[in-house]
Amino acid sequence: MLTLTCPVCGVTAEETEFHGGGEAHLKRFGPGASDDDFEDYLFMRENPRGVHFERWRHAYGCGKWFHAARCTTTLQVFGTYAAQTYEPPKEICDKITGERPGWSWRLFK
Numbered sequence: 001m002l003t004l005t006c007p008v009c010g011v012t013a014e015e016t017e018f019h020g021g022g023e024a025h026l027k028r029f030g031p032g033a034s035d036d037d038f039e040d041y042l043f044m045r046e047n048p049r050g051v052h053f054e055r056w057r058h059a060y061g062c063g064k065w066f067h068a069a070r071c072t073t074t075l076q077v078f079g080t081y082a083a084q085t086y087e088p089p090k091e092i093c094d095k096i097t098g099e100r101p102g103w104s105w106r107l108f109k
């Protein structure tokens, strides 16, 4: 079972206490965006076998949104962090790189 720690209130609980909110760090375009950019924002998602950055909500706790970095195959959680960020914190990326040499994320390619 997936176990997450809410970075807002500090509670560690099983995933049934949380609600998944899809991929994290989606780039939202303004009103002048092209149709292709808007289509990508609405429909195109990463679906990796491995490290993934996701949005989660502490539904049965503080109710706040946060981000989590985890492996989709092993359920290893590399860390959770505030939702008000544009990219994962360096310490989480360093932890992932240390445990998964050669790993890269779309913004770091």
Ligand SMILES: [Zn+2]
Pocket (backbone or CB within 6 Å): 006, 007, 008, 009, 010, 011, 058, 061, 062, 063, 064
């Ligand atoms: Zn919480």
